[in-house]
Amino acid sequence: MWKKILALFIGVMVGYWLIDDFNPDALKGKRVVVTGSSTGIGEQIAYHYARMGAHVMVTSRRENTLKQVVQKCKELGPPEGKYFYKAADMANMSATQLVIKEAVSRLGGIDILILNHILPIPLGMWEGSPQNLTITDKIVDVNFKAYVHLTSHALPHLVASNGSIIVVSSLAGKIGQPFTAVYSATKFALDGFFGGLRQEFRMKGCDVSITLCVIGLVGTENAIKGLKDYGQHYLLEMLPAETPRDTALAIIRGGAMRRREIFHPYLSIRLMTLFRDWMPNVVEYINRSMFTVPV
Ligand SMILES: *[C@@H]1O[C@H](CO)[C@@H](O)[C@H](O)[C@H]1NC(C)=O
Ligand SMILES: *[C@@H]1O[C@H](CO)[C@@H](O)[C@H](O)[C@H]1NC(C)=O
Numbered sequence: 166m167w168k169k170i171l172a173l174f175i176g177v178m179v180g181y182w183l184i185d186d187f188n189p190d191a192l193k194g195k196r197v198v199v200t201g202s203s204t205g206i207g208e209q210i211a212y213h214y215a216r217m218g219a220h221v222m223v224t225s226r227r228e229n230t231l232k233q234v235v236q237k238c239k240e241l242g243p244p245e246g247k248y249f250y251k252a253a254d255m256a257n258m259s260a261t262q263l264v265i266k267e268a269v270s271r272l273g274g275i276d277i278l279i280l281n282h283i284l285p286i287p288l289g290m291w292e293g294s295p296q297n298l299t300i301t302d303k304i305v306d307v308n309f310k311a312y313v314h315l316t317s318h319a320l321p322h323l324v325a326s327n328g329s330i331i332v333v334s335s336l337a338g339k340i341g342q343p344f345t346a347v348y349s350a351t352k353f354a355l356d357g358f359f360g361g362l363r364q365e366f367r368m369k370g371c372d373v374s375i376t377l378c379v380i381g382l383v384g385t386e387n388a389i390k391g392l393k394d395y396g397q398h399y400l401l402e403m404l405p406a407e408t409p410r411d412t413a414l415a416i417i418r419g420g421a422m423r424r425r426e427i428f429h430p431y432l433s434i435r436l437m438t439l440f441r442d443w444m445p446n447v448v449e450y451i452n453r454s455m456f457t458v459p460v
């Protein structure tokens with residue numbers, strides 16, 4: 166009896182995995198805005214879209230790096246592809262509005278909005294020090310409020326195109342993580358905001374999809390450096406890091422298929438989130454055991 170149920174369950178899971186109607190050609194000509202796209206996952210997202218024939222607007226704080234990303238998009242994409250950048254600081258809410266305005270005037274509208282940027286901050290235990298409290302405002306502005314502002318300014322354009330919002334989150338947005346308490350909190354907040362928005366879209370018959378991406382350890386320069394600087398050599402040894410390139414593709418795929426959530430790497434992140442409500446202490450123990458407490 167149990168064997169049959171287990172076999173059925175595994176069969177359904179594998180079947181679900183194999184049925185993959187992702188068609189990169191469908192992204193040809195789509196108008197895409199990617200935030201946090203001068204390095205890491207965001208940069209790779211821009212390159213994949215360029216290869217697939219989409220038009221791309223990249224944004225981050227660093228103008229010089231953005232220029233290089235646009236140049237590389239031109240090399241990878243078809244000659245008719247349009248690639249632009251807008252340097253902007255996501256701690257500045259007027260700048261979020263300008264990014265959307267610029268994207269609409271350059272690309273003629275928006276089909277896909279990828280919210281990916283974060284404020285890079287060193288790992289550390291929460292002590293409630295004045296420094297911890299001061300930086301909290303900025304983390305919330307960049308990691309959460311800017312997502313709400315960008316979405317609000319882009320929404321009329323996304324409604325017009327039946328477009329998609331793709332929110333890059335983390336396992337830290339499903340299970341609280343040590344040494345990144347405020348970061349974790351902003352990722353949970355995104356789940357709440359976009360979960361509420363998704364419900365309202367259904368109520369209004371609004372055909373804009375929202376995909377939340379729950380991502381594990383990805384070997385971006387920033388992530389690896391942050392972990393090394395904080396002495397997390399055990400975690401780096403134990404957990405294989407995904408490549409930014411594969412992660413970017415998983416994100417694009419999930420968005421194109423209008424999934425509500427994606428998990429990457431699938432199995433470990435899916436299982437952790439699946440079990441977190443049933444056995445939170447075990448899940449948190451497993452997660453905690455990867456970290457080294459600094460002396
Ligand atoms: C915020 O962005 C706006 C628009 O780009 C700019 O005019 C303003 O100076 C920026 N504010 C700060 C504090 O940088
Ligand atoms: C909290 O503040 C202390 C002292 O100001 C600092 O050493 C630590 O890195 C901070 N932690 C975080 C998470 O910001």
Ligand SMILES: *[C@@H]1O[C@H](CO)[C@@H](O)[C@H](O)[C@H]1NC(C)=O
Nearest residue numbers: 324325326327328370371372
């Ligand atoms: C958006 O979807 C609606 C209803 O499904 C449809 O009538 C409309 O033509 C679509 N618009 C675009 C731009 O695809």
Ligand SMILES: *[C@@H]1O[C@H](CO)[C@@H](O)[C@H](O)[C@H]1NC(C)=O
Nearest residue numbers: 336337342381382451452455
């Ligand atoms: C624990 O959390 C980290 C940071 O979010 C994550 O990269 C890692 O995959 C988690 N550990 C396990 C065993 O899933």
